[in-house]
Amino acid sequence: GGDDMRVSGPRRVTAALFAACLAALVSAAPHDAYEDRHQPLTALDPRTFVDGTSRATRFSGDLISPEGDDASFADDRAAPFAVSVRASRPRASGELECEDTVVVTVTARVAPSDKHWVASYSPPNANVTATAPTKYALLTRDPLYLETGVANLSFKLTCARHAYDFVVFTDDWVVRQGWRQDLVPSAVAVARSDVVTLKDADGPRAPRLVALASTFDTPTESTERGEKKTSSRAAASNGNVSLSPLAVAWSSGRGAEKGARLRWWVEEKKHEVDELVSFETSVETEDVKDVKDVTNKNVYVSYATTRTYSSSDLCGAPANGTGFRDPGYVHVARFGNAFSDVKPGTRVVYELTDDTGATYPSVDAPRLAFRAPRLHVALGDATKTQTREDSFEEALVDDSSNDIDFAKNTNGNENASTTVYPFALALFGDMGRGTEDDATTWQEYGSAAIDVSNALTKLVDSESIDAAFLFGDLSYAVGYGSVWDEFCEQITPWASRVPLLTSAGNHELDGTAAQWQWALSREKEKQTQKRTRDVYGGGDSGGECGVPSSVRFPNPGSLKSTGLGSGGAGGWFVVTLGPFRVVSMNTEADFSFGSAQFRFLEAELSPKRVDRDLTPFVVVVAHRPALVDSSFGRDKPSIVHGDGDANDGSDVGVALALQEHVWPLFVESGVDAFVAGHNHAYQRHCAFLGFQTPNRSTYFDKSGCALFSTQNVYKNPRAPVSLVVGTGGAGFTRHDLGASFVETTQYAFGFLSLVAESSTTMRGRFFGVAGEALDEFVIVVDDRDRDRDRDRDLSSAVTPPRGPRRAGGGVGTPGG
Structure with missing residues (x-):
């Protein structure tokens, strides 16, 4: 009207x-x-x-x-x-x-x-x-x-x-x-208008490199050339636990009967033939050796697991109504056991195909390629996490740890037990979809998300990123299925060439009490796995309740959903990425003391699980921050009316809960950095020790800080450095009030690059979309005893230096 x-x-x-x-x-x-x-x-x-x-x-x-x-x-x-x-x-x-x-x-x-x-x-x-x-x-x-x-x-x-x-x-x-x-x-x-047809519209599209837990199902047999092939579960039961966690996920309009598969090989350098890994005798259960191509390379085929979901799997509107769109099929294929013998840094080439003969990329385009991640096995972890009786912590958290080390068989390989430096992670949250045409749909945000994608692509082109982590609020589809397809295409140029880890945010997972009640009744009716429900009840996912994101972006801690076979547990997991031990929380789920997620964190951050010689840096990532300069929740909680089970979902409320329940564990465990999003800004804070009794009256005070940086250097901080990087493309929230624990605030789109330069030095840079470093800092830890005394000695707390600020100020609307 x-x-x-x-x-x-x-x-x-x-x-x-x-x-x-x-x-x-x-x-x-x-x-x-x-x-x-x-x-x-x-x-x-x-x-x-x-x-x-x-x-x-x-x-x-x-x-x-x-x-x-x-x-x-x-x-x-x-x-x-x-x-x-x-x-x-x-x-x-x-x-x-x-x-x-x-x-x-x-x-x-x-x-x-x-x-x-x-x-x-x-x-x-x-x-x-x-x-x-x-x-x-x-x-x-x-x-x-x-x-x-x-x-x-x-x-x-x-x-x-x-x-x-x-x-x-x-x-x-x-x-x-x-x-x-x-x-x-x-x-x-x-x-x-008349119908507009696109060539091969239902063919394979939008590949992204992902990491899988060992529990992720793989096909039970091959459909090509009659080769015998056993499932990953069968392989594990036979003592073969060396499955590569690296996989490719992609979409198409063709079901499992079309034999969707990944074809990959190692690129042979013209004058360095010795670098080509020979697979003549290494064809194992997860790989079927195909014919050699014209350049005499050994080509391997990994068959995909194929999944989809229907409107009846979604918990509410608009996802199961006007916003529903046929998702087609999501295919996931591991690189398999032979990939474990590929040396770090080796160039790996791949393509996607199926029984129709269609390929992605098209036959006249260059193949997809990436450098094998420079990753290693943490001593003994791969075996322990696969054997329940050997891992009390895994049993304790209901098979939730899914410790992924991008496992490599040693087999005489160099770097199997040696960390390679430098190693770079790109981290950010809250991306969404950008616009590059005249469609009004995305004009509010403009091209920000596309600009961030382009900046990431440039760094991937220059091999300056080894892995990426998008921690929640991925596409902002919020129930409109077409947006997921748009988003996957947007990130393909870089997500197809470096491992992309993801976790759930409120706009992927959160449902209302009525939607979760419906989901529970459906679980009882169909006897499917119990879903991991959020603890805020705001309905921010638009009725998706975690299903589209967990199917399209499988990760080591894939959410229990609707019996779609996603595996995993509550959306929390651990990965070892080069010298980084990365612990991913699910801040939409219960993390209170004694919860399954708390017990998981307690187990995975224990000294027997963290080898500081191999992974000197421990980083915790989450969607919602444990410290954020925000007016949302400053004066009072924000709780969904009528939902007796809902927690305070305000920025300050969630931060206080994290500080109360899990932050002491992070301090005691020697976590080096905590990186989150949800608030759409970039903030770098002090090394935060926390309060004995977190509350709103002291929340914005600097007295909880253990250390402020000196000329942007944190020298042997006794607590995690806190960062907010909700800058992937969604519009700025502008909630900051000038809290005294903040060192710098930036209202700019971009991502954080964390680079482990040595076993004692980690450098952080916040890159804008033009490739410029808008903030830079260094964390130096050269006291390997990592003494994290909980006694309050705040003599090192000083007035924070102020970096560039563009304050929004005022009381704003909720972020995320």
């Missing part, structure tokens, strides 16, 4: 047409509105729309009579808009391919208005009253539209298994003229 349009000339609408439009609006089923300021698609409610594109209910909008009052009825039936689609840069073949940009031209025979817009739908011919579009654009994005009545708008088309079409909408003038007031917000579809 909106203000009445002002146009010249009479308007003619038949009584039957008016009745049809009105009935469609009035009979719309009631629903619970879902709004999320991070997701522009929530501004549309298809259930209030009217489809005027069918002949029976065609609505001509505000027609301008060409001949005055005597215009014929046929003129009223004439199409008020014309819409056509053409390639922005036509190919010689005449075909459109994935990620091509098209120009959508809309020509109006009515008075141009700022209420006119066009939307893309995929699959085409969708019921616009029941399905959200994938994108939309106001016709006034073309600045000449109001003058000429012609809009030319660019749309980039992501290959997501189906064709597209475009639908033009006007506002609901008919209804508002009938009621003489704007009671019903609505839109009327008045024109639809």
